Amino acid sequence: xxxxxxxxxxxxxxxxxxxxxxxxxxxxxxxxxxxxxxxxxxxxxxxxxxxxxxxxxxxxxxxxxxxxxxxxxxxxxxxxxxxxxxxxxxxxxxxxxxxxxxxxxxxxxxxxxxxxxxxxxxxxxxxxxxxxxxxxxxxxxxxxxxxxxxxxxxxxxxxxxxxxxx
Amino acid sequence: xxxxxxxxxxxxxxxxxxxxxxxxxxxxxxxxxxxxxxxxxxxxxxxxxxxxxxxxxxxxxxxxxxxxxxxxxxxxxxxxxxxxxxxxxxxxxxxxxxxxxxxxxxxxxxxxxxxxxxxxxxxxxxxxxxxxxxxxxxxxxxxxxxxxxxxxxxxxxxxxxxxxxxxxxxxxxxxxxxxxxxxxxxxxxxxxxxxxxxxxxxxxxxxxxxxxxxxxxxxxxxxxxxxxxxxxxxxxxxxxxxxxxxxxxxxxxxxxxxxxxxxxxxxxxxxxxxxxxxxxxxxxxxxxxxxxxxxxxxxxxxxxxxxxxxxxxxxxxxxxxxxxxxxxxxxxxxxxxxxxxxxxxxxxxxx
Amino acid sequence: xxxxxxxxxxxxxxxxxxxxxxxxxxxxxxxxxxxxxxxxxxxxxxxxxxxxxxxxxxxxxxxxxxxxxxxxxxxxxxxxxxxxxxxxxxxxxxxxxxxxxxxxxxxxxxxxxxxxxxxxxxxxxxxxxxxxxxxxxxxxxxxxxxxxxxxxxxxxxxxxxxxxxxxxxxxxxxxxxxxxxxxxxxxxxxxxxxxxxxxxxxxxxxxxxxxxxxxxxxxxxxxxxxxxxxxxxxxxxxxxxxxxxxxxxxxxxxxxxxxxxxxxxxxxxxxxxxxxxxxxxxxxxxxxxxxxxxxxxxxxxxxxxxxxxxxxxxxxxxxxxxxxxxxxxxxxxxxxxxxxxxxxxxxxxxxxxxxxxxxxxxxxxxxxxxxxxxxxxxxxxx
Numbered sequence: 001x002x003x004x005x006x007x008x009x010x011x012x013x014x015x016x017x018x019x020x021x022x023x024x025x026x027x028x029x030x031x032x033x034x035x036x037x038x039x040x041x042x043x044x045x046x047x048x049x050x051x052x053x054x055x056x057x058x059x060x061x062x063x064x065x066x067x068x069x070x071x072x073x074x075x076x077x078x079x080x081x082x083x084x085x086x087x088x089x090x091x092x093x094x095x096x097x098x099x100x101x102x103x104x105x106x107x108x109x110x111x112x113x114x115x116x117x118x119x120x121x122x123x124x125x126x127x128x129x130x131x132x133x134x135x136x137x138x139x140x141x142x143x144x145x146x147x148x149x150x151x152x153x154x155x156x157x158x159x160x161x162x163x164x165x166x
Numbered sequence: 167x168x169x170x171x172x173x174x175x176x177x178x179x180x181x182x183x184x185x186x187x188x189x190x191x192x193x194x195x196x197x198x199x200x201x202x203x204x205x206x207x208x209x210x211x212x213x214x215x216x217x218x219x220x221x222x223x224x225x226x227x228x229x230x231x232x233x234x235x236x237x238x239x240x241x242x243x244x245x246x247x248x249x250x251x252x253x254x255x256x257x258x259x260x261x262x263x264x265x266x267x268x269x270x271x272x273x274x275x276x277x278x279x280x281x282x283x284x285x286x287x288x289x290x291x292x293x294x295x296x297x298x299x300x301x302x303x304x305x306x307x308x309x310x311x312x313x314x315x316x317x318x319x320x321x322x323x324x325x326x327x328x329x330x331x332x333x334x335x336x337x338x339x340x341x342x343x344x345x346x347x348x349x350x351x352x353x354x355x356x357x358x359x360x361x362x363x364x365x366x367x368x369x370x371x372x373x374x375x376x377x378x379x380x381x382x383x384x385x386x387x388x389x390x391x392x393x394x395x396x397x398x399x400x401x402x403x404x405x406x407x408x409x410x411x412x413x414x415x416x417x418x419x420x421x422x423x424x425x426x427x428x429x430x431x432x433x434x435x436x437x438x439x440x441x442x443x444x445x446x447x448x449x450x451x452x453x454x455x456x457x458x459x460x461x462x463x464x465x466x467x468x469x470x471x472x473x474x475x476x477x478x479x480x481x482x483x484x485x486x487x488x489x490x491x492x493x494x495x496x497x498x499x500x501x502x503x504x505x506x507x508x509x510x511x512x513x514x515x516x517x
Numbered sequence: 518x519x520x521x522x523x524x525x526x527x528x529x530x531x532x533x534x535x536x537x538x539x540x541x542x543x544x545x546x547x548x549x550x551x552x553x554x555x556x557x558x559x560x561x562x563x564x565x566x567x568x569x570x571x572x573x574x575x576x577x578x579x580x581x582x583x584x585x586x587x588x589x590x591x592x593x594x595x596x597x598x599x600x601x602x603x604x605x606x607x608x609x610x611x612x613x614x615x616x617x618x619x620x621x622x623x624x625x626x627x628x629x630x631x632x633x634x635x636x637x638x639x640x641x642x643x644x645x646x647x648x649x650x651x652x653x654x655x656x657x658x659x660x661x662x663x664x665x666x667x668x669x670x671x672x673x674x675x676x677x678x679x680x681x682x683x684x685x686x687x688x689x690x691x692x693x694x695x696x697x698x699x700x701x702x703x704x705x706x707x708x709x710x711x712x713x714x715x716x717x718x719x720x721x722x723x724x725x726x727x728x729x730x731x732x733x734x735x736x737x738x739x740x741x742x743x744x745x746x747x748x749x750x751x752x753x754x755x756x757x758x759x760x761x762x763x764x765x766x767x768x769x770x771x772x773x774x775x776x777x778x779x780x781x782x783x784x785x786x787x788x789x790x791x792x793x794x795x796x797x798x799x800x801x802x803x804x805x806x807x808x809x810x811x812x813x814x815x816x817x818x819x820x821x822x823x824x825x826x827x828x829x830x831x832x833x834x835x836x837x838x839x840x841x842x843x844x845x846x847x848x849x850x851x852x853x854x855x856x857x858x859x860x861x862x863x864x865x866x867x868x869x870x871x872x873x874x875x876x877x878x879x880x881x882x883x884x885x886x887x888x889x890x891x892x893x894x895x896x897x898x899x
Contacts, residue, residue, distance in 0.1 A: 021224070023186075082711070084711050085654075263620065
């Protein structure tokens with residue numbers, strides 16, 4: 001008996017569902033700017049915390065982030081992990097570095113890749129800058145940034161990054 | 167036993183497709199509205215509970231995103247049911263009754279427009295025997311409609327009347343999605359989706375969100391002179407096996423009516439979570455509401471926000487009782503195929 | 518407030534694939550054990566509270582509908598709780614609230630996950646349009662918080678190995694535990710492959726099938742049964758991407774713990790709590806939560822672990838059952854912590870029983886370390 005005919009105690013039954021995904025109006029505004037190579041955060045009108053990427057609200061105060069705050073593409077590594085296992089459905093080859101990227105003037109971080117440096121030299125607080133794809137490939141996605149790479153600036157003390165409402 | 171009252175309710179205008187608005191952007195305005203109506207903030211809330219369904223958004227943990235609409239600093243006492251928000255209300259009532267909170271915020275949200283609601287609801291069925299057949303929600307409802315017609319519990323005219331009246335009532339509901347009036351001819355010429363259900367017998371695909379505030383007896387009078395008391399609330403589920411259910415009746419609703427001792431209550435208004443036209447005359451008969459103004463909002467046939475429509479039935483009953491100074495109101499919420507899980511709420515306003 | 522207590526805990530055995538049972542069969546197995554342990558019949562159950570993590574883990578939408586018969590809910594109220602990874606704990610709290618509200622005398626609560634029927638890592642790594650797809654499961658998400666903890670307090674790397682080995686050694690005394698690794702020790706953990714630096718393979722939780730159920734009742738229904746009295750219980754949440762959040766030491770966890778200590782009249786948790794079942798899906802969360810829960814000062818948690826305080830024979834045993842590191846049916850994992858805490862104060866924990874355990878803690882967390890559920894149970898009513 002070949003393997004194919006070996007009795008199984010289960011069978012796969014795949015569920016296929018399609019969705020029209022909506023980013024939300026705040027994120028749409030953000031992504032329209034990302035398409036032009038600009039990173040524009042949004043601030044909470046109450047506590048002034050700057051969110052990037054913005055998701056439409058400040059969960060601290062439960063209100064819409066209505067103030068636009070242009071940011072640079074520089075920041076620091078708030079923390080990171082070296083991932084040694086593959087991501088389902090992603091061609092990226094391990095090991096790779098996934099970091100909490102904190103842009104300057106922003107009060108939350110987001111996950112992105114770190115490259116352009118030996119993994120062993122990556123550290124918390126390291127200064128980094130976005131490495132963009134060629135302009136003609138830009139779309140409505142943070143994938144316009146290929147990864148962040150270290151820059152020659154002194155490290156940041158990450159304990160100073162914690163947001164305190166004034 | 168501690169008494170609990172509804173003191174506030176707000177509903178987003180029901181949309182066919184909220185488009186660029188995500189769930190957070192739907193929730194925030196209704197929470198702010200219900201807070202503003204009472205002059206309170208999240209700081210006054212002792213317990214927060216929401217109802218939603220990850221599968222509507224197509225992502226595990228989608229409900230977590232919804233919490234971003236709420237002020238969570240300092241951290242809040244909070245929970246979530248993967249059910250209609252009517253059950254979030256139920257959980258919140260327990261928290262108020264046990265003295266864990268004086269005031270609770272309940273919210274529900276759902277967007278049916280991004281996905282295929284028929285397929286999603288199919289996945290509620292037994293995963294080994296029924297779900298692989300992909301029975302859609304309309305066909306499942308049609309099974310019960312057929313049984314009710316066959317047994318002369320309802321008539322085709324009852325179904326048509328439910329649809330026509332829903333549109334008439336919807337015309338005065340600012341949040342309703344469908345407000346254009348229908349004629350008997352238009353109804354009669356509408357194609358069957360799953361016989362005996364025509365397209366017009368089914369609720370529209372809807373997006374929206376709602377929020378409600380409840381309070382303990384001591385607290386309620388700080389918010390309003392005329393709280394609407396939750397005099398009784400009860401919910402029960404039936405078998406998942408349609409073949410073992412008698413679809414011509416509803417033992418779960420009958421148990422709740424008995425448990426809440428509603429037989430002798432004269433209701434002034436009722437809002438029923440009847441998503442399909444046949445369910446309205448069926449439940450009116452079962453609940454003895456034939457002469458009671460029912461679904462004056464138009465009900466789910468003019469706007470049916472999944473995971474929220476049950477809470478909306480309760481909220482609309484509350485609104486009617488406040489606006490028209492009514493004494494007794496009855497609200498109903500449901501979940502599952504062919505009215506499998508039902509909640510009955512008795513609201514009372516003391517004059 | 519009406520006093521409530523646990524009179525029966527039932528668990529399935531935990532395994533990577535329970536293909537011998539359906540989902541309904543799995544939950545019923547735990548329920549049957551719980552009813553038997555509680556010595557109650559079905560007609561004593563007034564309501565059922567079901568909890569589990571995302572529906573996408575099995576592909577059944579709102580499974581209380583399909584499971585109504587198997588969980589004995591037909592004709593009764595049933596509530597379905599979903600609060601991410603903390604759900605097993607919050608489900609227990611909400612079930613107890615049914616009793617404490619005075620609305621119900623006796624409630625059955627059950628939580629489960631049958632991860633083998635779907636692909637949880639896939640469900641945890643959603644591919645959203647417009648965003649870089651770089652997240653590889655829960656470990657990839659939590660590892661940066663762990664690295665930050667290690668940096669802040671200069672903790673040595675063997676602490677993680679120590680927790681991982683200790684919990685699996687405890688699992689060898691719990692026949693229901695999924696991972697049974699004879700001879701497990703720190704060295705074995707340290708030699709397993711790195712997955713999400715600084716987390717190695719054996720520092721991470723498995724993916725399990727399993728269910729856990731409890732019967733919770735009011736004071737007047739207890740009779741002569743063994744009981745774990747609920748002395749304090751609480752829920753706390755904070756927003757995922759909220760500015761100012763400390764993911765390493767979340768305020769929601771601190772507040773939740775303070776709340777249950779106050780309810781239970783506990784002033785010094787390190788001295789007054791005899792043992793704790795804490796949600797530790799990745800080794801380093803033991804020292805992190807010891808600090809968050811106020812068992813020690815910030816930066817001292819790893820020292821307690823290093824000194825052996827949290828061992829089964831230590832002065833504050835943690836995860837006597839083997840913990841989430843040994844069995845992880847996600848939706849049930851929190852309730853297992855709550856149920857195992859109850860078993861300890863009922864004196865029913867068999868080979869992993871802590872001697873004279875009178876006060877125990879059950880703890881669960883979920884989401885981005887933002888949802889917390891906790892309770893304190895005691896062998897004595899007052």
